[in-house]
Amino acid sequence: MNSELSELVERVAAYALDDQVFNMEQHDWEKGCAINGLHAVDLHEEETRYLVDRSIETQTTDGQLTYGSLGLTPYGWEPDWAGDKNEYKSYADPVVPGHGVLEYYDRTGEEYYLDAARKQYEQLRSIETTEDGGIPISRGEKELLLDSLYHFAPFMARYGQLADEPDAIDEAVFQIKVHADRCHDPFSGLYRQGWRESPNSFAQGTFWSRGVAWLTTAIVATLPYVPEDHDGYDDLVEILQNVCETVLEYQDDSGFWHNTIDDETSPLEASGTLMFVYTFEEGIEQGVLDKDTFGEPSQRAMNVCKGLVNSQGGVRRVAVVPGGPEAPLGVALHGQGFFLLAASYFL
Numbered sequence: 001m002n003s004e005l006s007e008l009v010e011r012v013a014a015y016a017l018d019d020q021v022f023n024m025e026q027h028d029w030e031k032g033c034a035i036n037g038l039h040a041v042d043l044h045e046e047e048t049r050y051l052v053d054r055s056i057e058t059q060t061t062d063g064q065l066t067y068g069s070l071g072l073t074p075y076g077w078e079p080d081w082a083g084d085k086n087e088y089k090s091y092a093d094p095v096v097p098g099h100g101v102l103e104y105y106d107r108t109g110e111e112y113y114l115d116a117a118r119k120q121y122e123q124l125r126s127i128e129t130t131e132d133g134g135i136p137i138s139r140g141e142k143e144l145l146l147d148s149l150y151h152f153a154p155f156m157a158r159y160g161q162l163a164d165e166p167d168a169i170d171e172a173v174f175q176i177k178v179h180a181d182r183c184h185d186p187f188s189g190l191y192r193q194g195w196r197e198s199p200n201s202f203a204q205g206t207f208w209s210r211g212v213a214w215l216t217t218a219i220v221a222t223l224p225y226v227p228e229d230h231d232g233y234d235d236l237v238e239i240l241q242n243v244c245e246t247v248l249e250y251q252d253d254s255g256f257w258h259n260t261i262d263d264e265t266s267p268l269e270a271s272g273t274l275m276f277v278y279t280f281e282e283g284i285e286q287g288v289l290d291k292d293t294f295g296e297p298s299q300r301a302m303n304v305c306k307g308l309v310n311s312q313g314g315v316r317r318v319a320v321v322p323g324g325p326e327a328p329l330g331v332a333l334h335g336q337g338f339f340l341l342a343a344s345y346f347l
Helices: 003-016 029-041 045-057 097-108 111-125 147-162 166-183 209-225 233-248 270-286 291-306 333-343
Strands: 143-145 194-196 201-204
Touching (some): 029 147, 045 111, 097 111, 111 147, 143 166, 143 201, 147 166, 166 194, 270 291, 291 333
């Protein structure tokens, strides 16, 4: 047992649940990341289950969890980046607490959780897709963002396994492939954060570390629920292996990745770095990434990120919402969650 890391994990977990800092009632995807992290380190079970149950209690009539991205933002105002995209009412963001919903169904067998997950899955399947079948991240313009993949692909695949609905697994695999195809840059081997259907263009053209990491984390979180003989399993593994090998080329000597992954003048950033640690460790554990190749870079990244935890338990240097190349760095709920997820492999 790593006593130093255990102490940091306990501090980060407690800080994530401090409602004076992070008002969980006003979060959706960030809250889901925190729930996933708390489950990974097996801390604060009572509080975590309350957050999941509350996400179900606030499920909308059409099936979206945790107010369906229709309540207040965590900031109390519509952010500037929402633009005119119908106030950026997200399809994908409210799904992340659904990971916890399925976790509790798996643990308890209570139909209450499966029923809530089914409603959320059916809502996703009701969304008008792009011409090639991709589920857009939000109402308004049809945009495929890699963020969506961690949000709904693992949820779909695990729902399909638990509910014995193989079509849901097929859909999860398909969504990863169509998003990856639209966002892939064949020259660098990296992925742009998002693509817009009309006009055919990149919604976000930079290679943002957390943007790339949304793809890698989505794949490793989805693969456990995809049978190895599934037609798309090897495709997902190939995408994962190729982008992870490319990502290694950009790791800074410090252990971090830059916020804009291929720009050494951009800040060294925590959330993308921690997401790559999670990706590498989970991929190694599944046997789809090589330990000799990815183990040491992962350890270096985790080591340097341990020094980011302040005395209260906040994980610093996280690109705050909405993220992207110009995002300020600070402490954010998703950073707390991904620190816990990454650290869970080293305890």
